[in-house]
Amino acid sequence: MLTPADQAFLDRLRAEGVEVGEAEPRYLEEPRGRWPGRAAGVARPHSTEEVARVLRAAAAERVAVVPYGGGTGLVGGQVKGEGPLPLVLSLERMTALRAIDPQSLVVEAGATLQSVQEAAQTVGRLFPLTIAAQGTAQIGGCLSTNAGGVHVLRYGNARALCLGIEAVLADGTVWNGLTRLRKDNTGYDLRDLLIGAEGTLGVITAAALRLFEPPAVTGLAFFALPSPAAAVALLGLAQGRFAGCVSAFELISRQGLSFLREVGPEVHMPFAEDPDWMVLIELGLPAGMDAEAAFVELFEAAEDLVLDAVIAQSGAQAAQMWELRESLPLANRRIGAISSHDISVPVAAIPDFVAEAGAMLAAMGDFRINCFGHVGDGNLHYNVFPAPGRNRSEYDAQKDAVKTAVHDLVVRGYNGSVSAEHGIGRLKVGDLERYADPAKLMMMRSIKTALDPLGILNPGAVLRG
Structure with a gap:
């Protein structure tokens, strides 16, 4: 139930030209269903200036603000279930592609990861961040959580793919850090401070992202192995023979395959008999190389480590292989x-x-x-x-x-x-307190106090509110 103060705050935002609506269930849920969220309403700004208006008003009224991207986070950072009703701040209306060239692009935080990948393709380039939820996950959320995914091995996580950001601080100040420079040693790296902060230090509204030349040749294969030790040894062998070309190296156990057989989803199994362990290897090779020949070379070099191998012969077979890997979390949830x-x-x-x-x-x-x-x-x-x-x-x-x-x-x-x-979100706040170095926690709390002295940005996430 909204209090008169809650209603007055929402009316103030509407008067300042900000789109504000009711908190529909989709804004109050997270994928694993561990916490139900609560909110006075949802603000859906169309511009960075509107985000600034929201945060200036929230600071004046001391209203908590929970930034919301695609809602795909798995640690509860996007929902707040206790305390006074917060305002959910959704960046879903901010999706503009502001600039693009073969080296980089600038995009607003509400754009989905998939749309950024597709934009990169229009200039013949690759944005390599790849996660299962890329059709829903938004760039602002990916950066706020420093998303990883299957291609970190070659390209790095979200932080490594970002050149600069634009963000609004807790008092409504806009920081224009949208540099597209590869080198900039002018003081503290504030970009990396806000990336991974999960909306507790500022709200990312746009980002400059690195683009890459896509590999000329891509190959995918499953290698059956007797143990994780064999997998690690095979990784070293692959990196030694194809330096810089191993794009993904995913470990899968017999138990994961058993779960798929037990509860689905139904996927194509690569081997007649499930091995104890297997790895899904993606190679991105330069022009003139043959992916199948590369995998055969690797198989022969690893004959003491590898039990069997299946090499994708088409794009459809490669898609089947990735489908198996990406179905493991779904089978886990069903069990x-x-x-x-x-x-x-x-x-x-x-x-x-x-x-x-x-x-x-x-x-x-x-x-x-x-x-x-x-x-x-x-x-x-x-x-x-x-x-x-x-x-x-x-x-x-x-x-x-x-x-x-x-x-x-x-x-x-x-x-x-x-x-x-x-x-960390809300799920792992206690874990951070239990395991983090005390000096690290002290520095984190000091930074939080400096940038958000009223504690209105995503309170309870990362650090205890």
Whole structure:
């Protein structure tokens, strides 16, 4: 129920020319359904100046503002369920392509990732950030969460693909940082400060993004392997033979394939018998090279590591391979995880971590583990599920202990991270407090206080409100 103060605030925004509507359910949900959000309303500005008006008014009235992109985040950064009703600030109306050339483009934050990829293609270039939700995820959200995806190994995450940003600060000040320079050593790197801040330090309204020459030849193959150790060794071999050309290297376990067979979605399985482990490898090669020949060369060089291989012979077969990889999270949701972990460890430590974590959990109870992800950059999605025939609700008393045990091993055993690519949001605030260096937390809180002294920007996300 809106209070008179809430209604007066919304009326003020409308009087200042800002489009304001009711908080429809789509603005108050997140993909995993862990938290229902609450909001007084949704502002949908059409320009950076309108965003500035919203934040100036919010600062004057001390109204919390939750920036909203495509809503695809998995850690609850886009929904606020407690406290006074916030204002949701959606950038969905701000989609303009402001400039483009073969080296870079400038686009507003509400543009979808897919639309940016398509714009790059119009000038014969590639924007390589690739995630499953690219048709819905918006550039502002991708930058605010420093999105990763399957091509980080070659091109880097969202931060590495951004040259400059435009943002509105908590008091309504507009920062024009839309430089398209590759080198700029004029003081603190404020761009990288706001990227990954999840809307807690400012609202990104536009970005200058790097474009790349697309590979002349692209190839895709599944390699069947006996172990994660073989996968890491194969990665090193591939990078040594095809330096700079390994675009993706995705690890998949037999358990992941079993889940697909158990609950779907139905996808084409590459091998007659599911291997214990396999990797999906994408090579982006220069003109004059043959992708199939490159994979055959790699297979022969890795004969002591590899059990079998299937090379895509067409675009349709390549699409089937990617469909299998991208269907793993959907199968996971249908099974229902006890505890899901977006973690990273040093690449060389992946085999030891997988073995140690598996033994640790086996001693704790009867679980199934689906470990998959971006082994090329050390990012694993290490998810724990009920035993066959049991429901995850039967494990309610254990789920916190499972999460803590896995995260303790990641951080204290392998000097890893409990959030590799999904961010902190509201889900992992306690994890950040538990594992972050005290000096880091002190600096983060100081920066938050300096840039948002009233605490109105996405309160409760990243840092406890």
